Amino acid sequence: MTQSKGLVYIRRFVIVLAVLAIYIWAFAGLPTLELKETSIEVISAILAGIFSPDWGYVYDPGGEDLLRGLLDTVAIAILGTFIAGILCIPFAFMAANNIMKNKAVVGINKFILSFIRVFPDIVLALLFIKAVGPGEFAGVLALGIGAIGMLGKLISESIENVDLSAKEALIATGANPIKTFIFAIVPQVLPNYFSFVMYRLEVNMRAATVLGVIGAGGIGTPLIFALSVRDWERVGIILLGIIVMVTIVDIISSKVRARFT
Amino acid sequence: ACGDGGSKETDGEASGSDSEEGDEMEELTVQFVPSQNADTLEAKAKPLEKLLGDELGIPVKVSVSTDYNTIVEAMKSDKVDVGFLPPTAYVLAEEQDAAEVIIQAQRYGVNDEDGSPTDELVDSYKSMFIVREDSDIQSVEDLKGKKIGYQNVTSSAGFVWPAATLMDAGIHPLEDMEPVTLKGHDQAIISLLNGDIDVAVTFQDARNVVAGDYEDVFEETRVIEFTEPIPNDTITVRPEISDDMKEKITKAFIEIGKDEEGQEIIRDIYSHEGYVESQDSNFDIVREYEEKVSKEVN
Amino acid sequence: MIEFKNVSKVYPNGTRGLTNIDLTIEEGEFVVIVGLSGAGKSTFLRSVNRLHEITEGEINVNNKSITKAKGKALYEIRRDIGMIFQNFNLVKRSSVMRNVLSGRVGYHSTLRMIFGLFPKHDKELALDALERVGLKDKAYVRADQLSGGQQQRVSIARALAQEAKVILADEPVASLDPLTTKQVMDDLAKINEELKITMIVNLHSVDLAKKYATRIIGLKEGKVVFDGSVSEATDKAFEQIYGKVDEENVRKRAAK
Amino acid sequence: MIEFKNVSKVYPNGTRGLTNIDLTIEEGEFVVIVGLSGAGKSTFLRSVNRLHEITEGEINVNNKSITKAKGKALYEIRRDIGMIFQNFNLVKRSSVMRNVLSGRVGYHSTLRMIFGLFPKHDKELALDALERVGLKDKAYVRADQLSGGQQQRVSIARALAQEAKVILADEPVASLDPLTTKQVMDDLAKINEELKITMIVNLHSVDLAKKYATRIIGLKEGKVVFDGSVSEATDKAFEQIYGKVDEENVRKRAAK
Amino acid sequence: MRKVEVQQQPQNLSIPPSKTKPILTMILIMLLVLGSGWQINFSFTELIDGLPNMWELIVQLVPPNWAYFSEVTSPMLETIRMAVVGTTFGGLLAFPLSMLAAKNIFFSSWITGPARFILNLIRTLPELLLAALFVAIFGIGPIPGIFALMLFSLGIIAKLFYESVESIDPGPMEAMTAVGANKIKWIIFGVVPQVMSSFMSFFLYAFEINIRAAAVLGLVGAGGIGLYYEKTLGFFEYGKTSSIIVYTLIVVLIIDYFSTKIREKLT
């Protein structure tokens, strides 16, 4: 007993020391902070552009305008999130160590989720482009599969944090793990689940880089183009569009969560 | 290398035409990757769809991508028929039997003195070494040991050509320099103005991109050297496409470049002024440079 | 029939929950467990349906070893054991009805439960149970909007709806007023008598224990210090269970 | 002195918690509140320190309106009112000691509390309080590793450590064995007598109410149906509070 | 008085709540999903038909080019270093901001509203824009990289965190109200112990994202592993690409391991 306590202290000490060392190493490598001369002129030019958005871009009868771009983005994001939202559930369930008692299963699932997360979006996109060609469909698949890693991880960790007393009650009635999960864990995790899924929806809407690479349309490509030729008025209006879109999602998200809290 | 199967079945039709060599193409898929040497760009696809569709008589699907690797892969899997590729990308794609050049884009040349456009159409551009006006660097020879802002190593204007120029002057582009990789030629120029780097390599003349944000950019910087010409963007097709079809596509693009309405569109969207036929040998120079530089760098 | 065979339980942090328990509870008994706070009463109950793993010994429920049971066999033993928890263990975010219905999940296929499709019969059972504890009109209220006693009654209703053969009740009337207390205890007694359902109940009230029990088990520091019929449970016996009424001493012992 | 001036409380879902309560509790009284489960006892207590906003009327604590108080003034009124919760409200993840110490935060600067620097005096106070409830040797155990009764006692210790002038106790002995019950109630009585601390205690046990109270308030469906000294609290009076012992009826009323 | 009487009506809590609302919501979601599917030409057959093509690329990804490991070690370390600093500052800012944004901590929408708006704004800023701004302000190098990562982490942590704060057990907070704690003490004793574990989980998650998605570092000329993806993909050197993936995976697994350990300590 006392010996193991000593061990615990030693381990804690080692961990603290390790963290400390990492921080010292990280900060030691930093150069000093200095401001640049050009900053005022360049930044005021950027801000001036952003604050006088290119209203003409909002609607264009030709079809490639902000509204259409946002609509495409929303469609891709919804579908991508939907796929991920469904597919992540079994992984999240099996990666939660308070639900799955089998350490190997938990480990394997956590590994799969980590693997999906480190798989770069662009390589994932490439895989799907080869399968279905560039376009929205590939975008949806890349977002849908890519998001499983994040959703699975966050949800499994929030499952690991729930209050287990209700779970006991279900176990006592003779429920198997799945039933226990549905009746005791799901109601508690649901608000978090929706919060994560809605967050992912938002991330997907902003996933300009991947969608731009894929040629999936949406608002990402024009944004990247505008940024790379420093067309700040255009950037301004697109940003405005995204902010409005994200705010709407945020409002819906809190409404949805309010239902479940 | 890979199977053929000419057409795209976006509408879910059965893929019956597997063995044919694309002569019965029902739809043409075109993808565009912006070249780095443009100072205006639009991410639009629809207008070109219409122009090309009218010329070819089959539906055309155009999309815009920001990364050439995906186009090449898509062409390898028969998902894209026509790609707009920058020169380096074309060479790499050709190595893998993924693409065959048919056309090169034309742009107006750039005045070496002040960066303004000339009225001569050319199918190549140059890259330049640029330093601050008050810098004591006068020529490429002075660059040794200086801090240089490159673009990604796959960039023709932002790395390969300038590196070759340095090598010609007896300077190793990485070991004899203090290299930084930057993203975007505009960032290179801003970093130069900031004093973060001593010399930037950009396409000619990237200062136009920054001029809107920083008025005095032309006064405060100085070009010390230009590189050899770099071939302009290509339009390439999948090799499996029938010669007949290739012919048609070539003609269609050249027509568009000549047509007044077409010209306006390709200028606005891709900053192209027109198209000329091209052949693979035009890109031997690219291969040569690639080889020369990559031997030293990798 | 519930058999404890030399059962001991030590918590991971080293606290001794139970020590060498060896006893048999017959079908239809009404056993009341008494003891100081921290004596191990809850631990005893939780061992019966294996909510806690015991560290030594074996427990048999109706001649089946629950200690060794696995998977479906374990679920079925548990389904026949209803439990009323000391701190209710309700899903606070779910409605009262859903909490009570959750006592029924052991009877249906997993698939059915995934979609939450309870047969009508179950809903009637649940409503009946709620009526028994006087909460029918709160059926669709969220559990966290109930008063303490109401939450306790939901927990009772859940155990009733389960139609178990054994009911474990951990201080089922702690938060109830005298009338509801009487009513709940009467109900438990009635179920015990009429349906021959075995009752194991932790109680703090000596009066209630004497009134309802057929057998009283006294625990102290995890050991059985008394086990006998109500008539044997004299004041002297209780003194033994709770320790002498020696103020100084009580504090020390209660802390164990 | 605590004054209720025509206080009513309706919950957002429409349930009536309290209706037109009008009474005054003097300093040093030992008031016991009785009533059926769901009668509004907890609601009554929570109104005193404004854990719930009342929907009508006003409550004064020592001549200061807590209903209107804001910011620092409100914190100070509350600091002087200790509360023992029906469901303990402990931070399950923190140690017992930290839970008890959290009763002291009202006395120290915010900055100090950010770093968790409690003076030695506070730690002694906390240990004293834990000793009083017989839990000194569990001081550094996590709260979720305690038995039900032990958790309740931590909640009591927290209120004791607070050194309040009024203590509100919501069924403080519900999960305790008779001996600990006696000991806790004796303690509350002692504090009440010696330090003239006002006690307002919800109890379900009529015996305990009669034994310790100086005044009994009976609630029924949110209204005061009895208010008088212990001697006035006859069996008849209790009948009025709990309703006639009419089995059928009890169920219905209990549900209200 | 009048108000009270009006509110007395919804006492019919004994009939099941109407099911139309949830059903309508379900239908709406399904319609949205189907509509989106139609808009983008979703097709399973196309996906199945294309799988062999996908395989072709996967084959090229294995085996990883082990020799490349040593080459990416120093950018990887550089990335970790900047991620440590950036995430730490982001997390430090995220904590108070999330508290301000959580509706069960600050009940007034005069506080939560602006806090949420700021968070939304931060999350919306595209990396490229951040790069343009930071390069102008600080020049190129690790400093703008750290600022970018800081804003990044701030957005991620704060958003996830305030929503999880909103679903904690109100009991301990109530107890702190009762002892007369002011807001800060109330948070430290009633809220923090309950949320520390999920905060750590989001913090480490943000750290992990910063390491693997450090493309933003490339944007400000600060190196980082992102550039190497671009480089290897650009040359179609998939073996090298997959060695970067494996490398990142190892780092992420190590972080994951510590993340689990630390959260266990806090639960």
Ligand SMILES: Nc1ncnc2c1ncn2[C@@H]1O[C@H](COP(=O)(O)OP(=O)(O)OP(=O)(O)O)[C@@H](O)[C@H]1O
């Ligand atoms: N999860 C746990 N981890 C460690 N020790 C525990 C745990 N649960 C209970 N204990 C300890 O085991 C002993 C017996 O606890 P138990 O809950 O069985 O007591 P009890 O008789 O039910 O008490 P009460 O009447 O207070 O509910 C106590 O000392 C308690 O502190």
Ligand SMILES: Nc1ncnc2c1ncn2[C@@H]1O[C@H](COP(=O)(O)OP(=O)(O)OP(=O)(O)O)[C@@H](O)[C@H]1O
């Ligand atoms: N948060 C809430 N929302 C809605 N209704 C509530 C809430 N809390 C309590 N109620 C209702 O208000 C009434 C009075 O509740 P209260 O908690 O005051 O009862 P009580 O007298 O303390 O009962 P018990 O002895 O069971 O604890 C009950 O009918 C209860 O259902």
Ligand SMILES: [Mg+2]
């Ligand atoms: Mg117990």
Ligand SMILES: [Mg+2]
């Ligand atoms: Mg109550």
